[in-house]
Amino acid sequence: MCxxxxxxxxxxxxxxxxxxxxxxxxxxxxxxxxxxxxPQNCPNCSQTCWQYxxxxxxxxxxxxxxxxxxxxxxxx
Ligand SMILES: [Zn+2]
Ligand SMILES: [Zn+2]
Ligand SMILES: [Zn+2]
Numbered sequence: 001m002c003x004x005x006x007x008x009x010x011x012x013x014x015x016x017x018x019x020x021x022x023x024x025x026x027x028x029x030x031x032x033x034x035x036x037x038x039p040q041n042c043p044n045c046s047q048t049c050w051q052y053x054x055x056x057x058x059x060x061x062x063x064x065x066x067x068x069x070x071x072x073x074x075x076x
Pocket of ligand 1: 026027028032034
C-alpha cells in the first residue's frame, strides 16, 4: 500500500540536517484506495480496501558534504 517517504539529508561536514519535501510512494495494489489500479467506484471499498496509507518511512542518508546553507556561506 501507498506511503509517504520522508528524507532528511544529514550533512556530516557541518552536522546539519535538511528535510526534503515528502514524496508519495504509490503501490499498484488493486485493494489500496490510493493506488492507480484501484477502481473508481469500488463496491464495499471500506471493507475490502486499505483506507489509509502506511506509516511514513523516514530516510536519513549521510552525505559527506556541507549543507547547502553552509556551503553557500563559505563561498568567497
Ligand atoms: Zn497503495
Ligand atoms: Zn476500494
Ligand atoms: Zn550546515
